[in-house]
Amino acid sequence: METKAVNYRAAFEAAVETVREEGRYRIFRDIRRKAGAFPRATWFKDDKSEQNITVWCSNDYLGMGQNPCVVEAVKSAVDAAGTGSGGTRNISGTTRYHVQLEAELADLHDKDAALVLTSGYVANEATLGVMSKILPGLVILSDEMNHASMISGIQRARCEKVIFKHNDLADLEAKLKKIPADQPKLIAFESVYSMDADIAPIEQICDLADKYGALTYIDEVHAVGMYGPHGGGVAEERGLMDRIDIIQGTLAKAYGMVGGYIAADSVIIDAVRSTASGFIFTTSIPPSTAAGALRSVKVLKQTPEKREQHQERANELKSRLRAGGYNFIDGDTHIVPLMVGDPVKCQAISDTLINDYGIYAQAINYPTVPRGTERLRFTPSPFHDDIMMDELMSALETVWAEYGLKREKVA
Numbered sequence: 001m002e003t004k005a006v007n008y009r010a011a012f013e014a015a016v017e018t019v020r021e022e023g024r025y026r027i028f029r030d031i032r033r034k035a036g037a038f039p040r041a042t043w044f045k046d047d048k049s050e051q052n053i054t055v056w057c058s059n060d061y062l063g064m065g066q067n068p069c070v071v072e073a074v075k076s077a078v079d080a081a082g083t084g085s086g087g088t089r090n091i092s093g094t095t096r097y098h099v100q101l102e103a104e105l106a107d108l109h110d111k112d113a114a115l116v117l118t119s120g121y122v123a124n125e126a127t128l129g130v131m132s133k134i135l136p137g138l139v140i141l142s143d144e145m146n147h148a149s150m151i152s153g154i155q156r157a158r159c160e161k162v163i164f165k166h167n168d169l170a171d172l173e174a175k176l177k178k179i180p181a182d183q184p185k186l187i188a189f190e191s192v193y194s195m196d197a198d199i200a201p202i203e204q205i206c207d208l209a210d211k212y213g214a215l216t217y218i219d220e221v222h223a224v225g226m227y228g229p230h231g232g233g234v235a236e237e238r239g240l241m242d243r244i245d246i247i248q249g250t251l252a253k254a255y256g257m258v259g260g261y262i263a264a265d266s267v268i269i270d271a272v273r274s275t276a277s278g279f280i281f282t283t284s285i286p287p288s289t290a291a292g293a294l295r296s297v298k299v300l301k302q303t304p305e306k307r308e309q310h311q312e313r314a315n316e317l318k319s320r321l322r323a324g325g326y327n328f329i330d331g332d333t334h335i336v337p338l339m340v341g342d343p344v345k346c347q348a349i350s351d352t353l354i355n356d357y358g359i360y361a362q363a364i365n366y367p368t369v370p371r372g373t374e375r376l377r378f379t380p381s382p383f384h385d386d387i388m389m390d391e392l393m394s395a396l397e398t399v400w401a402e403y404g405l406k407r408e409k410v411a
């Protein structure tokens, strides 16, 4: 028994050692967000001391996690309904809040129906995972940069899978052409790719889907709440929601809560909710979470100015980095990846920024991004003011020089 335990331990130690050597050991910062002060927060260090920090890597993109209306909705739902939901959706775990939230999400995307799952990850995994059961002989065409949750869902589906080059319409068409016309097909892709900050050619993908008779599945996790007149995502912004068969989103990023969903034709939702094990066999999100998300979706539907402020702040950061000659991905989205290109350096820079300057920017290393493209990923919100931008730029100036990182030109 002892030998066995020793052997197990050695394997776990080896696994940790490998990720350490590769610079992808996961570091967790213990932070406490201060009520109403986002993105200012407190970091509790390993030595038990505390430090004031500014969070530059939160996916609570619009600060809705501290929005007074959302906080109030959560509090009153806890008072009214208690904490947990007490069951799976079909065994006492469906409340008024869940039903209203699904109606609100269906309306947001102009679809018949929506289905809330426990996270965006689960929404992708459960939905894609069951598609081949519903559509025998299905081929799923998947963008090579799709999120891990989509990949996992497609693997679960155990159907034929075809990977097409990232955002490459010619490659997608070449691959569609090879599939027999009578075989069911589904094209799975994202709108905003969160690591490279680029956007899919949604309209052209829909054109190809029409031409070859494929269903379309879009992950709008990094776009819902932030793009489109009502926050319906990039598909709403471009007037394309009716051309997407299944729109997937999260309640955990711009909406500041947790949970995921799909919105689609009611027959699709009906089929998924009766067959997807990731929906059926798990406790539903707490009523208070559904209530908070419901309020958040409603608020963001009615406040396009938050989206404008958000874009303005992202543009401000990009223009400062541009002026400073930094090597960053200057894309069309709110995400600002600042390239480092070395995993160990990337982690060390992230550590220096938080320790010496109170700037929290997570290092993004392999396998989240390809080796050699390690980066810091900045996500400005409407609450990152000019003072915070000044603090960041001045810290980057020193740290980039300290680590010998190149800049095109020094402003």
Ligand SMILES: Cc1ncc(COP(=O)(O)O)c(C=O)c1O
Pocket (backbone or CB within 6 Å): 119, 120, 121, 122, 124, 147, 149, 190, 194, 219, 221, 222, 250, 251, 252, 259, 260
């Ligand atoms: C593209 C994409 N899809 C899905 C998810 C999972 O969403 P959630 O965090 O709600 O589980 C993420 C998470 O970061 C993501 O980036």
